[in-house]
Amino acid sequence: MSADREIVIVGAGFSGIGAGIRCKRSGLDDFLIVDAADDVGGTWRDNTYPGVAVDIASSVYSYSFELNPHWSRAYAPGAELKSYADHCVAKYGLAEHLRLRTHVERARFDEERSLWQLTLVDRDAGTRSELTARFLLGATGSFATPRMPDIPGVGAFQGVTMHTAAWDHDVDLRGRRVAVIGTGATAVQVVPAIAPQVRRLTVFQRTPIWIFPKPDRAISEREQRIYRRFPVTQRLMRALQFTVTEVVMVLCRQYYTRAPWVNHALERLMLRNLERQVPDPSLRAKLRPAYGFWCKRPTYSNEYWPVFNRDNVDLVTDPIDRITPTGVVTADGIAHEVDVLVLATGFRVFQPDSVPGFTVIGRDGVDLGEYWRTQRYQAYLGAAVPKFPNLFLMVGPYAFTGGSWFQQVENQSRHAVRAIAAARRRGADRVEVRQAAHDRYFAQVQRRQRTSVFYNRNCGTANSYFFDHHGDAPFLRPAPAVEAWWNSRTYPLDAYDFHTS
Numbered sequence: 001m002s003a004d005r006e007i008v009i010v011g012a013g014f015s016g017i018g019a020g021i022r023c024k025r026s027g028l029d030d031f032l033i034v035d036a037a038d039d040v041g042g043t044w045r046d047n048t049y050p051g052v053a054v055d056i057a058s059s060v061y062s063y064s065f066e067l068n069p070h071w072s073r074a075y076a077p078g079a080e081l082k083s084y085a086d087h088c089v090a091k092y093g094l095a096e097h098l099r100l101r102t103h104v105e106r107a108r109f110d111e112e113r114s115l116w117q118l119t120l121v122d123r124d125a126g127t128r129s130e131l132t133a134r135f136l137l138g139a140t141g142s143f144a145t146p147r148m149p150d151i152p153g154v155g156a157f158q159g160v161t162m163h164t165a166a167w168d169h170d171v172d173l174r175g176r177r178v179a180v181i182g183t184g185a186t187a188v189q190v191v192p193a194i195a196p197q198v199r200r201l202t203v204f205q206r207t208p209i210w211i212f213p214k215p216d217r218a219i220s221e222r223e224q225r226i227y228r229r230f231p232v233t234q235r236l237m238r239a240l241q242f243t244v245t246e247v248v249m250v251l252c253r254q255y256y257t258r259a260p261w262v263n264h265a266l267e268r269l270m271l272r273n274l275e276r277q278v279p280d281p282s283l284r285a286k287l288r289p290a291y292g293f294w295c296k297r298p299t300y301s302n303e304y305w306p307v308f309n310r311d312n313v314d315l316v317t318d319p320i321d322r323i324t325p326t327g328v329v330t331a332d333g334i335a336h337e338v339d340v341l342v343l344a345t346g347f348r349v350f351q352p353d354s355v356p357g358f359t360v361i362g363r364d365g366v367d368l369g370e371y372w373r374t375q376r377y378q379a380y381l382g383a384a385v386p387k388f389p390n391l392f393l394m395v396g397p398y399a400f401t402g403g404s405w406f407q408q409v410e411n412q413s414r415h416a417v418r419a420i421a422a423a424r425r426r427g428a429d430r431v432e433v434r435q436a437a438h439d440r441y442f443a444q445v446q447r448r449q450r451t452s453v454f455y456n457r458n459c460g461t462a463n464s465y466f467f468d469h470h471g472d473a474p475f476l477r478p479a480p481a482v483e484a485w486w487n488s489r490t491y492p493l494d495a496y497d498f499h500t501s
Helices: 014-025 078-091 185-194 221-229 231-254 260-277 281-287 368-375 405-426 435-449 481-490
Strands: 005-010 031-034 102-110 115-122 128-138 160-163 177-181 200-204 313-316 320-324 327-330 335-337 340-343 359-361 391-393 430-433 496-499
Touching: 005 014, 014 031, 014 078, 014 405, 102 128, 128 405, 177 185, 177 327, 185 200, 200 327, 221 231, 231 260, 231 481, 260 281, 281 313, 359 368, 391 405, 405 430, 405 481, 405 496, 430 435
Parallel strands: 005 031, 005 128, 102 359, 128 391, 160 340, 177 200, 177 340, 200 313
Antiparallel strands: 102 115, 115 128, 320 327, 327 335, 430 496
16 A cells, blocks of 8 residues: 655654655655754754753764764854754755654554554644655654653743743843753753853752863864865764763763773762862752762763852752742742743653654554553664554664764664665565564663663662653663664664565
8 A cells, every 4th residue: 555655754853854864865765754843953953042052072963974074162052053954954955855843643553554644733724634654763852842840830930931942032131030940961051151141040959960071172263174175084083082972971871880980980080170160168069969970961061060159149959849929939948039930951751742752553552652651661772662563763762872862863764774675675565573572672671781870879869861760761772882883784684574465
């Protein structure tokens, strides 16, 4: 049975863009990229708060086949990532494959026709339409659904309230009293950026964060010119930075029990930096994490800790009791009067409404979100789930190794296209991961987690999005990057069942 499109990709961030490029370069031209927003770029389209930048080296945070010699800094500002997304869409001819301002509400697998039946909602007209696809690629990303704080009265505040993922640039912060709730990676960027502007800045901290010194620097025009003329130099720089990132992001996390001294050495490095930057011992004690390094996402900054030395910045560690029309009341009874409330509370990660971000109904009426909610988050190589034929995930459970998001995009899109191409060769209209292969992989993941920092380093107090409600840590794959890269190229095709109607 024919479909409207052979492939539909849901999401036009870097995951969807990368999947589209992989399809195009593999000769799979009948694809459509659907996104509810009015532009491409995903996270870097939505997050425009002051100070937004990558916290992974720019040379690593890009496609391996499309290096960018024009980064202005070693850790590029967010606007440059958005421009990079626009560049990739234009260079690889993806504009003709885009359908924006269209929300995918539901996807149901039609077993008789071996097609995905998608229900789309036009954001402008509010009308629904149907679209069929042979293959469905979920590329909605991990940081697409902002998490609102579960604090009594949060909707009662009569001043200005904004989440960092929807920053209102018409709001002038100069001379105003501002409260920031949250001290994760986003707050580490936004707090130093706005502190010099405001009359008073109150930062409400539930959990401190581990922070590395940030080796950021401006990239000169001369260096950019060298990268343009001699691309191998940028590839060498990328390889060096990727290796360093791999050690910090993978060795320390995954192989903690084998080399705990690495984590401890890095913790000492960060604590010495904290001591140099914050002279007040009582303030240092509040900023020092009580959980092990890597239980919660760490980040880089040279400005966050010192900002608390400013006279107009307060750090509040007492729990928030409630939010009132005029401010924030903490558990000690103190009312903090504010004019602007900034919610730096992150995103909903690996929850039914965030991954894949829309209702997915597979064979036998199985709901993917409900399956994960009751059976634990799991997917073969982070890409495929039994009972969900012709569905491949760019951001599935245990897909990301933690080094480079772009490597994950390339790995997952390669995995999907390899299976789709095999189905084409065999004349199959349905490809589904076998239950046995899926279960073997999930068992391997669980064995490997025993050596990780997640279950050996006092992570219970970290309040980390790495963990789900099952107590698992499905955000990160317990494997080095090179293994994930190799698996995407060589996984056995007989892990899948190819079926012809």
